[in-house]
Amino acid sequence: MKLTDFEVNKKGIITEILDNPVASKLMEYGILPGASFYVLNKASFNGPIFIRVGSNRIVLRRTEAAAVIVE
Amino acid sequence: MENFRRIALVGNPNVGKTSLFNKLCGLNQKTGNYPGVTIDKKRGQLQLADHKIEIIDLPGINSLYPNSGDEELVVNYLLNNSSEDFPDTIVMVVSALNLKRNLYLFDQLSDLGIPLILAINMTDLAEKRGIAIDAHLLSAELGVPVIKISARSEQGIDKLKQLLLPEAASVNKTIHYAEEDNRDLIHQFSKIIHCKNEYRAFLFLTQEFHFTTPELRRQRIDFINANEIDIRKWKVNESILRYRYLSAIVKRAVVIEKQNARDFTTKADKVLLHPVWGYAFFLLILFSIFQSVFWLAAYPMDWIDSAFSWFSGLVNDWMPEGYFSRLVTEGLIPGIGGVVIFVPQIAILFLLFSVLEESGYMPRIVYLMDRLMQRFGMSGKSIVPLISGFACAVPAIMSARTIENKKERLITILVTPLLTCSARIPVYVVVIALIVPDEMMGVFNARGIALMALYLLGALMAMIAAWVFHKLLKNEFKSYLILEMPEYLVPGLRNILISVWTSVRAFLWNAGKIIVATSIILFVLATNGLDDFKNAEKQVTETYTQLPADELQVLIAARQLETSFLGMIGRSIEPAIRPLGYDWKIGIAILSSLSAREVFVGTISTIYSIGSEEELKITDRLRQEKNSNTGLPVFTVATCVSLLLFYAFSLQCLSTVAVTYKETQSLRWTLIQFFYMTALAYFAALIAYQILS
Numbered sequence A: 001m002k003l004t005d006f007e008v009n010k011k012g013i014i015t016e017i018l019d020n021p022v023a024s025k026l027m028e029y030g031i032l033p034g035a036s037f038y039v040l041n042k043a044s045f046n047g048p049i050f051i052r053v054g055s056n057r058i059v060l061r062r063t064e065a066a067a068v069i070v071e
Numbered sequence B: 001m002e003n004f005r006r007i008a009l010v011g012n013p014n015v016g017k018t019s020l021f022n023k024l025c026g027l028n029q030k031t032g033n034y035p036g037v038t039i040d041k042k043r044g045q046l047q048l049a050d051h052k053i054e055i056i057d058l059p060g061i062n063s064l065y066p067n068s069g070d071e072e073l074v075v076n077y078l079l080n081n082s083s084e085d086f087p088d089t090i091v092m093v094v095s096a097l098n099l100k101r102n103l104y105l106f107d108q109l110s111d112l113g114i115p116l117i118l119a120i121n122m123t124d125l126a127e128k129r130g131i132a133i134d135a136h137l138l139s140a141e142l143g144v145p146v147i148k149i150s151a152r153s154e155q156g157i158d159k160l161k162q163l164l165l166p167e168a169a170s171v172n173k174t175i176h177y178a179e180e181d182n183r184d185l186i187h188q189f190s191k192i193i194h195c196k197n198e199y200r201a202f203l204f205l206t207q208e209f210h211f212t213t214p215e216l217r218r219q220r221i222d223f224i225n226a227n228e229i230d231i232r233k234w235k236v237n238e239s240i241l242r243y244r245y246l247s248a249i250v251k252r253a254v255v256i257e258k259q260n261a262r263d264f265t266t267k268a269d270k271v272l273l274h275p276v277w278g279y280a281f282f283l284l285i286l287f288s289i290f291q292s293v294f295w296l297a298a299y300p301m302d303w304i305d306s307a308f309s310w311f312s313g314l315v316n317d318w319m320p321e322g323y324f325s326r327l328v329t330e331g332l333i334p335g336i337g338g339v340v341i342f343v344p345q346i347a348i349l350f351l352l353f354s355v356l357e358e359s360g361y362m363p364r365i366v367y368l369m370d371r372l373m374q375r376f377g378m379s380g381k382s383i384v385p386l387i388s389g390f391a392c393a394v395p396a397i398m399s400a401r402t403i404e405n406k407k408e409r410l411i412t413i414l415v416t417p418l419l420t421c422s423a424r425i426p427v428y429v430v431v432i433a434l435i436v437p438d439e440m441m442g443v444f445n446a447r448g449i450a451l452m453a454l455y456l457l458g459a460l461m462a463m464i465a466a467w468v469f470h471k472l473l474k475n476e477f478k479s480y481l482i483l484e485m486p487e488y489l490v491p492g493l494r495n496i497l498i499s500v501w502t503s504v505r506a507f508l509w510n511a512g513k514i515i516v517a518t519s520i521i522l523f524v525l526a527t528n529g530l531d532d533f534k535n536a537e538k539q540v541t542e543t544y545t546q547l548p549a550d551e552l553q554v555l556i557a558a559r560q561l562e563t564s565f566l567g568m569i570g571r572s573i574e575p576a577i578r579p580l581g582y583d584w585k586i587g588i589a590i591l592s593s594l595s596a597r598e599v600f601v602g603t604i605s606t607i608y609s610i611g612s613e614e615e616l617k618i619t620d621r622l623r624q625e626k627n628s629n630t631g632l633p634v635f636t637v638a639t640c641v642s643l644l645l646f647y648a649f650s651l652q653c654l655s656t657v658a659v660t661y662k663e664t665q666s667l668r669w670t671l672i673q674f675f676y677m678t679a680l681a682y683f684a685a686l687i688a689y690q691i692l693s
């Protein structure tokens, strides 16, 4: 499942980052396969997604989040 | 020069580098609880025993792969090891709250072979959160000195200073950031480009820098093609391998006792980022800030205004009659007073803004507004410059450096000066007081509402302009947003006071020096003239023989002013501004405020006090002013509205023009910005006056 489809206030695990221009950027922020995360918030009007990975709070746009495969 | 050392502070954004820098060097650089506060290299000095130590504060970086101008500056600095300016040692600052993520950059830096000291900041907060960090273990594992500090409570700072003196050793690690098969390739490439350090070679292989020479560029391309290297994959692998390495260390070195106990940030975000309440709250915050600027400042302003007219009276009585005495009481004192009375408003505005910046709320606005800003060709990150534009456009335009995408950044720079900066407040307040009665509308003051409307107007126009540029400009690159959200922090009182003090001082100093100069020039120009001026007194006395002496005096003064050099200049520009509803005195005031808006108030209060015996408050004086030809008040509603619109849109600020040029490196865009705003101002004022009069 894509991170964009993941529900708010749920925990999950990142399984894969699809190949895309910002893949390495995402990984620098600790968004890596195997990391567990928690969706804190999704902005309305298709705005960004706010997640927590470890002790890290990160915001990313849906276009980037679509490349993050989770379960 | 033996006892000289240069030390650079490097680290992720928002970990407290500048706070530490301020503590080490006793300086007052700007801090704030959001990524991207520092956008330039700053230097400070520290004397330790017989050592002179230069400390360099840098913008935060996420990794050695820069994406924005401020990050590029740091990475260029760190890779340019032949430069004069290269540090002897790096103090790598990390946050105890986010150790693993921050050690990622540490790991990259340590591969560069520069001597390192690891400073773990925010330990005061970590203790409260039940995060225990084993500094000895980290030091042994990472091979560098590790020290726990708090830039706020000053814990560990003295110990850190002691660590700065001895020569720190660089770490020698085997390559652990590339898969085994690729290590040989890295080795080969470092031989080709004659680079001793293999990680440097790796960085030169995986990305192209501004300063990459054509030769290196060719070598790089050839090498990539010859070995069929997938750069993207290499970078991804680097992240995975480094995190794997670090996870193992952090797991042993960090113990978290009560995880997420009393997690205030998560709870607060539930409300502050709520799809409905979040936006309501944002608007409420802005509304309260602008309202407070108006009503909290009202009392101190009145005191200052009265104090100045009292003071001017006093000086008048003390000083002997004469030209110099008039220069002081009719030129300097009103000019300076016209600006000083706005200190309370400036102070309150900056106080509230620095609370906003220190709290950690700024990036939340970025989050809430990102989608909307994209429609206007900007990024959520544009919010930071735009909001600081309410204080001053100059630092605001500089802070646009953190926006990665070129087009989004350019649009942000172009529209930021439309937002109501603090220099417009004096003009607005004086003019609003002339046309809006000091009455309550419900719970709000009518003048406060008018000021609010002008803030809204500026913001609206900025969005319209952005939208137009968005439609006109092409986007070369796809934009993205990945942003780290800080925890909410209780603002440090010291930081806030520093921010208020530096802003007020800058306001007084910048406006002050121009105003002192202009009021002297204005006064001299207004009290000298050709034959007409010299004959003014005789002429008036002969024409109006019946008038009592005091009324005659007023007429003479008016006549003299009109025939003075200043009057001559004013009259020559009058045709251009008459359609906007201004007389020549307003024209002079606008002309003198071309370099800085707030000068308008100083000039207008100087011009209108020249030749006047009474000591009045500015607004009372302006209200009394009559047009000498028609006998009607000069400041009618139409004229005032037209003035307000003119100041809302025009770019009367030399510093903004200069900073736009510096940041865009483009004369074309600097001129476009100046002319679109000037045209907007002129025509908005023209249309408003023609409709209203």
Ligand SMILES: Nc1nc2c(ncn2[C@@H]2O[C@H](COP(=O)(O)OP(=O)(O)OP(=O)(O)O)[C@@H](O)[C@H]2O)c(=O)[nH]1
Pocket: B011, B012, B013, B014, B015, B016, B017, B018, B019, B020, B030, B031, B032, B033, B034, B035, B036, B037, B038, B039, B058, B059, B060, B061, B121, B122, B123, B124, B125, B149, B150, B151, B152, B153, B357, B358, B359, B489, B492, B495
């Ligand atoms: N409680 C606490 N807060 C701190 C400490 N150090 C810094 N802060 C706060 O953390 C925030 C960020 O500090 P800065 O010094 O601006 O961080 P920076 O690393 O220079 O940030 P950038 O310039 O954006 O990269 C500010 O709000 C500081 O007040 C600390 O030791 N304890």
Ligand SMILES: [Mg+2]
Pocket: B017, B018, B019, B030, B031, B037, B038, B058, B059, B060
């Ligand atoms: Mg800083």
